[in-house]
Amino acid sequence: MPADRLHSSLPRSSSPMSSVSLGNHRRDPLPQVQLTANGRLKPEKNTDPWIDRGRHYARFITMFERPAIVLHHAQRRLLDYDEDTVYTAEEDRWYTFFEAICDAQPGFRDLIMEAELQEFEKIEKSMQKGQNNARNQDTNTLKSRIVLWLNKTITESNLNLPPLDGDNKISRGYIHELTGKLIRPALLDWSDTFIKQALRNGTATIQETVIADDGTSTTRPVPINGSHFPMFLWKGSYNPDAPWIGFCQGSLLVKAYRCIFISPSAANSKKGDQARTSIAYIATQVKFALSSEPTFNKYEKACDSHRFFNALLDWFEDPDFKMFSKDLLQWWNRQIFPATANLHSKSTTNDTVHRMKAALAATNTAVPTSAVGEDDDGEI
Numbered sequence: 252m253p254a255d256r257l258h259s260s261l262p263r264s265s266s267p268m269s270s271v272s273l274g275n276h277r278r279d280p281l282p283q284v285q286l287t288a289n290g291r292l293k294p295e296k297n298t299d300p301w302i303d304r305g306r307h308y309a310r311f312i313t314m315f316e317r318p319a320i321v322l323h324h325a326q327r328r329l330l331d332y333d334e335d336t337v338y339t340a341e342e343d344r345w346y347t348f349f350e351a352i353c354d355a356q357p358g359f360r361d362l363i364m365e366a367e368l369q370e371f372e373k374i375e376k377s378m379q380k381g382q383n384n385a386r387n388q389d390t391n392t393l394k395s396r397i398v399l400w401l402n403k404t405i406t407e408s409n410l411n412l413p414p415l416d417g418d419n420k421i422s423r424g425y426i427h428e429l430t431g432k433l434i435r436p437a438l439l440d441w442s443d444t445f446i447k448q449a450l451r452n453g454t455a456t457i458q459e460t461v462i463a464d465d466g467t468s469t470t471r472p473v474p475i476n477g478s479h480f481p482m483f484l485w486k487g488s489y490n491p492d493a494p495w496i497g498f499c500q501g502s503l504l505v506k507a508y509r510c511i512f513i514s515p516s517a518a519n520s521k522k523g524d525q526a527r528t529s530i531a532y533i534a535t536q537v538k539f540a541l542s543s544e545p546t547f548n549k550y551e552k553a554c555d556s557h558r559f560f561n562a563l564l565d566w567f568e569d570p571d572f573k574m575f576s577k578d579l580l581q582w583w584n585r586q587i588f589p590a591t592a593n594l595h596s597k598s599t600t601n602d603t604v605h606r607m608k609a610a611l612a613a614t615n616t617a618v619p620t621s622a623v624g625e626d627d628d629g630e631i
Contacts (some may be wrong), residue, residue: 301374304356305381310511311525312351314386314532315549315557316344318378322363322371325349329364344564351525389511389536390547394420396510397540400503401429424543424553425450433503434541436479437489450475453553477558481538495575499530499563505586507540508533512587526580531563 308318324345328338338346353359363371398417405412412428425431431450432441438457439446449455456472457479463469482489486500511533535556539547542554549557567576 299377301377302381302384304352305378305383306385307355307381308352308378309382309385310389310532311355311529313348313528314535314560316348318382319375321345321348321352322375326363329360351528355525386547390539392510393507393536393540397503397507397537400506405429420543420545422543423541426543430541433483434481434538436475437482437485437494438479438491441482477555477560478562480559480562481541483537483541484534495572498575499534499579500582504530504534504537507537508583508587511536526583527564527567527576530583531560531567534563535560 305318313321324342328342328346363374366374395417398415402414404410405414410429413422415427415430416422423430424434425447431447435441435450436457439450439455441447446455455475457475458470459473460468460470480498483501483503484499486497486502488497490496508530512529538559539554539556544551544553547556549560566572
């Protein structure tokens with residue numbers, strides 16, 4: 252493996268010229284032009300598989316971390332044979348992202364370690380392009396779709412509210428009653444006019460308890476940030492005594508997920524960690540769509556998207572919530588892919604197999620059986 256690659260910085264841009272043979276006078280056939288039914292030129296299909304893998308990387312592995320950072324860290328880490336090396340929590344998460352890429356792409360680990368510098372940089376750049384494309388495409392899709400859904404709610408519920416503008420986001424966020432109610436931190440009461448005005452002015456705070464190293468605790472006001480989860484994540488009301496009830500089951504979140512991910516590729520997503528990431532990904536997209544922020548990037552302060560995305564991943568990965576997150580993922584399977592979920596569920600008491608077991612048991616032949624509860628109806 253070239254030594255210069257180990258010390259390379261982030262990928263450099265390059266524009267290699269394609270070679271042209273002047274001695275060959277054979278005339279190649281003109282490429283066939285593909286047109287739509289309306290006579291428009293069809294866009295060329297992507298021929299770079301790493302762009303597609305970059306799209307998967309954005310939606311199912313990490314929304315914001317650049318592939319270059321993740322791959323360079325993984326490369327250095329794989330070459331570090333010192334067992335005493337201590338990595339930061341952020342570096343451990345980068346390596347988790349790398350392992351997720353390896354799970355999705357067999358042979359990727361060996362490819363990264365054996366690739367020449369030019370190939371290595373091409374992979375990084377293509378994956379980065381795919382990550383950006385997926386994020387931007389989904390942002391644009393949900394920015395307009397959510398307006399349609401909410402305006403339909405305003406009309407059908409006879410709410411005395413102005414419709415949302417599909418092109419201009421300035422009237423969204425805390426300015427509009429409906430988007431403000433959805434995007435406000437669940438800890439805060441939207442019906443409180445003082446809190447509502449503070450949210451609109453950008454002066455709202457939340458009381459947080461900080462525990463010092465000596466065990467003493469102090470309470471202090473903290474400005475709203477991405478770790479304060481918005482109300483749209485919950486199905487129904489927020490219960491401060493049991494905040495996990497209905498968490499990440501909000502109807503708008505489910506609608507947005509279906510809008511982006513109902514496809515064969517989404518149905519074939521097997522691993523639970525990818526499902527968790529995709530939920531956090533859609534939640535971050537919905538939060539931005541509801542906000543009044545004009546542009547989407549991880550550094551903007553109002554949405555605090557990067558911290559929000561990571562805070563959701565932290566919840567899914569927290570051992571204290573392992574049981575709840577497992578139940579939540581099963582609930583999502585029933586909402587998004589009910590047919591697939593039913594394939595893996597236990598048989599109900601009315602099916603033929605159970606009747607066969609009952610008949611066999613009646614002949615005094617011991618057959619171990621188990622009973623399971625009925626699945627829910629999947630309503631949101």
